[in-house]
Amino acid sequence: MTEPILTVAGVSKTYDSGTVALQPTDLAINRGEIFALLGPNGAGKTTLINIICGIVTPSSGTITVDGHDAIREMRQARRRIGLVPQELHVDMFETVLATVTFSRRLFGRSGHSDYIEQVLRDLSLWDKRKAKIMELSGGMKRRVLIAKALAHEPEILFLDEPTAGVDVALRRDMWKLVHKLRAGGTTIILTTHYIEEAEEMADRVGVINQGKLLLVDDKDALMQKLGKREMDITLSEPMADIPAALSEWDVSLAEDGRRLRYVFDATAERTGIPSLLRKLADLGIGFKDLETSKSSLEDIFVDLVADKVAA
Numbered sequence: 001m002t003e004p005i006l007t008v009a010g011v012s013k014t015y016d017s018g019t020v021a022l023q024p025t026d027l028a029i030n031r032g033e034i035f036a037l038l039g040p041n042g043a044g045k046t047t048l049i050n051i052i053c054g055i056v057t058p059s060s061g062t063i064t065v066d067g068h069d070a071i072r073e074m075r076q077a078r079r080r081i082g083l084v085p086q087e088l089h090v091d092m093f094e095t096v097l098a099t100v101t102f103s104r105r106l107f108g109r110s111g112h113s114d115y116i117e118q119v120l121r122d123l124s125l126w127d128k129r130k131a132k133i134m135e136l137s138g139g140m141k142r143r144v145l146i147a148k149a150l151a152h153e154p155e156i157l158f159l160d161e162p163t164a165g166v167d168v169a170l171r172r173d174m175w176k177l178v179h180k181l182r183a184g185g186t187t188i189i190l191t192t193h194y195i196e197e198a199e200e201m202a203d204r205v206g207v208i209n210q211g212k213l214l215l216v217d218d219k220d221a222l223m224q225k226l227g228k229r230e231m232d233i234t235l236s237e238p239m240a241d242i243p244a245a246l247s248e249w250d251v252s253l254a255e256d257g258r259r260l261r262y263v264f265d266a267t268a269e270r271t272g273i274p275s276l277l278r279k280l281a282d283l284g285i286g287f288k289d290l291e292t293s294k295s296s297l298e299d300i301f302v303d304l305v306a307d308k309v310a311a
């Protein structure tokens, strides 16, 4: 196993207001992976990213970026990082090309025009390079933020909510670009509210809620957990016990035996639903209604927290 490119050890943040935005957190990011930090509003995602990028001072802990301490060796650490923030902070009167070139020079890199041209082309911004930022659409401005973050050829790219409020075309371009960057060896860390986004893009996923990193897992393993669905079968007659013949399905009784609840994996090739329904018919168990529920992100968090407590 190679050394992680980024290590977060015991990092926490309590803002001056007293808000505990991040509890002590440990996290290691592998070189070349796409890591998604998944969590609802206010979970602490931006706080963690901003600490790593040197924008917010942590209350405790250390961060090592490619062997450099992010506080003591801030410059070396920071030049390895590109950050695409949620909000736009650019000079509206500058041209696209000037803004992006300026970002490159900030990190002591010479104006390597071939590289900048490629970045602008990848983001469909090349034709707009002479336009002033103020003349661009919202989506184009988002693209400029990405170009700026990439301008100094960072090894690690942070994308804070990259697709919040963007249209389908930009989202597709962004995903394509992320995969291309990863193929070129860039490590990518993104924050998102959307399970679909984590599913589409990430190799590994960290779930964060209320300032606590609840778990870090391979995407596939997590998606299995996230793919859990429930089907509620409202029975014609209440049932006192579950018949032994149903033992091969993960069923339980709810509402005083009036409902049979079946938990299944929606991502599996076979959900087991048709065979369960056939078995109920064979057993002469009638039902009035069937309802499946898709677990929301919130349910998943509740599940995960409950799992942690039980573990």
Ligand SMILES: Nc1ncnc2c1ncn2[C@@H]1O[C@H](COP(=O)(O)OP(=O)(O)OP(=O)(O)O)[C@@H](O)[C@H]1O
Binding pocket: 015, 016, 017, 019, 020, 021, 039, 040, 041, 042, 043, 044, 045, 046, 047, 048
């Ligand atoms: N500068 C600040 N001063 C005080 N509290 C803050 C500050 N920035 C964030 N917070 C609080 O810290 C908590 C975590 O916020 P953070 O922005 O890190 O969450 P997030 O997961 O990125 O949320 P979102 O998805 O909405 O961007 C929230 O309760 C927020 O109100």
